[in-house]
Amino acid sequence: MTPPIETIYRHESRRVLATLIRLLGDFDLAEEALHEAFLVAMQRWEHDGVPSNPRAWLVSTGRFKAIDRLRRQARFTPLLQAQADALAAADWDDEDVEDDRLRLIFTCCHPALAADAQVPLTLREICDLTTEEIARAFLVPPATIAQRIVRAKGKIREAKIPYQVPSLAELPERLDSVLRVIYLVFNEGYSASMGADLTRDDLTREAIRLGRLLLELLPEPEVMGLLALMLLHESRRPARTSAGGELVLLDEQDRALWDASLIAEGCALVEQALTTRRFGPYGLQAAIAAVHAEAPSAEHTDWPQIVGLYDVLLRAVPSPVIELNRAVALAMRDGPLAGLQQVEAILARGELLDYHLAYSARGEFCRQLGRLDEARLAYEKALSLTRQTPEKHFLERRLASLTPI
Known part of the structure; x- marks a missing residue:
């Protein structure tokens, strides 16, 4: 060309x-x-x-x-x-071309399609990623991705799924599906589920581009919230890894590396979404990210406000992962013992037993409390569960830093 x-x-x-x-x-x-x-x-x-x-x-x-x-x-x-x-x-x-893009997004994310096909179909048709690129992103064979896409297209054709924006009555359910898919794409790029790299900036860029498009075509508060959340997380990406590609925790990041323009845009969207009083889970998560973004350091973060926002979020969307995130914020506010008690309560209920971040958090709290034998066991469990190389290296460094039992 x-x-x-x-x-x-x-x-x-x-x-x-x-x-x-x-x-x-x-x-x-x-x-x-x-x-x-x-x-x-x-x-x-x-x-x-x-x-x-x-x-x-x-x-x-x-x-x-x-x-x-x-x-x-x-x-x-x-x-x-x-x-x-x-x-x-x-x-x-x-x-009518702009509306056509919106129609296509909703078609790719139609609830009649299998959940594991919605993301690949969206990436293929909206983002123009190849089958091989999508397969690499989710670490499955290209043939598997191709089959999912083919089946999804066949379902659209056989079920005569219309290429249209849902009616006002249908919009809440359908919009949730679209937002979920975009957020899944972003999360896979922001923190890859496995592999040698912590992030995939091609996926985060595509998700943000989709979020901007959706906001342009459908300026709903939760669309604002999702775009704000992605922008605020993306603003921290340059500081999340060292020059050697190793993971850097939030409280250890060089905040001078954070992207001020993305923070400003994200915070403005958060404010706009919250003033509508029709915000939902994405708006609340974005508000939490905005408090982090506006703090000059971890020590000067408004942890009481973050814990309060997590309380509201948990009432809206009960989730053990959100509860785990709240436990981390609670530890910053009230000390590691308070966080540890929350994590142990989650695990005692039989939740997050295969989630490496739960054991990583438990290990961190035990380390801070001087309970090094428990910290070692927790870090070893987290290491056995993670499939991402930078996280493995981080956990190995944590284990090496502990005084031998």
């Missing part, structure tokens, strides 16, 4: 694809049409120049290429002729 076409592809291809999917009603046909449209563009624009509205040109060209393809195939499958004729007769509005 020539540089102008490369730029247009980077900025417009997903928008064009979203419209083609709506017009053609088929993911695979739309993807083929998109590629054919760009091939034609490479041949024509070099001589004719880039059209004034390249997006509309590409949609129109892709649409006619799809119609031609269906008519050629109609010689073997006569029913395709009727489909081609219907597409040729239909009109489309080139000013």
Whole structure:
């Protein structure tokens, strides 16, 4: 591709694809049409120049290429002729492209689709990641990801899932699914579930891009909250690892490395979301992240406010993971014994028994209390459960720092 076409592809291809999917009603046909449209563009624009509205040109060209393809195939499958004729007769509005992207996001995250297919389908169709890239992100074979995507597309086609934004009555349930998928993408990038690297900045960038898009198209408080939460977490990413790639805990991070522009944007979104008084779990988590972001150091963090926000969050979304996070904040406010008691209560209920961070927190509290034998056992348990190399190295350093029993 020539540089102008490369730029247009980077900025417009997903928008064009979203419209083609709506017009053609088929993911695979739309993807083929998109590629054919760009091939034609490479041949024509070099001589004719880039059209004034390249997006509309590409949609129109892709649409006619799809119609031609269906008519050629109609010689073997006569029913395709009727489909081609219907597409040729239909009109489309080139000013409706932004809504098409929103429609596609909601389609990829439709509750009728399997949960383990929603994220790969979103990454493939919205983010333009390859099957191999998605497979690497989630450490599963590419064939598994490909099968999930194929099944999801088949479900959309067979169930005739509409390409549309849900009605106001359906929106809360459907929006939750979209936000969950975007947050899962971000979390996998921010703290990879396994592998040699702590973070995947390509995934965090894609999740934030999706969050910005969703906020642009649907400015709801929880969308603001999710985008704010991602921005505030992302602001700390440069300080989360050392020059050698080792994990650096929050209270040990060089806050001068935090991205002030992302913090300012995230805090403004938090304030905007909270003033609506219609905030939810993402807004509350973002508010917690904002308190961290605005503190000059761990010691000067408003820990009572953070504990209070966790109390509200737990009432809204009871969760042992949130309870664990609250225990860490409680330890900063009231001391390690208070945190340890909370973690032990969680484990005693039989929750988080396979969650390495629960044992890592228990080990940290025991270390601070001088209960080194218990700390060693907890760190060893956490080490046996984690699958991420930087976290393994961190836990190994913690174990090495303990006085031998």
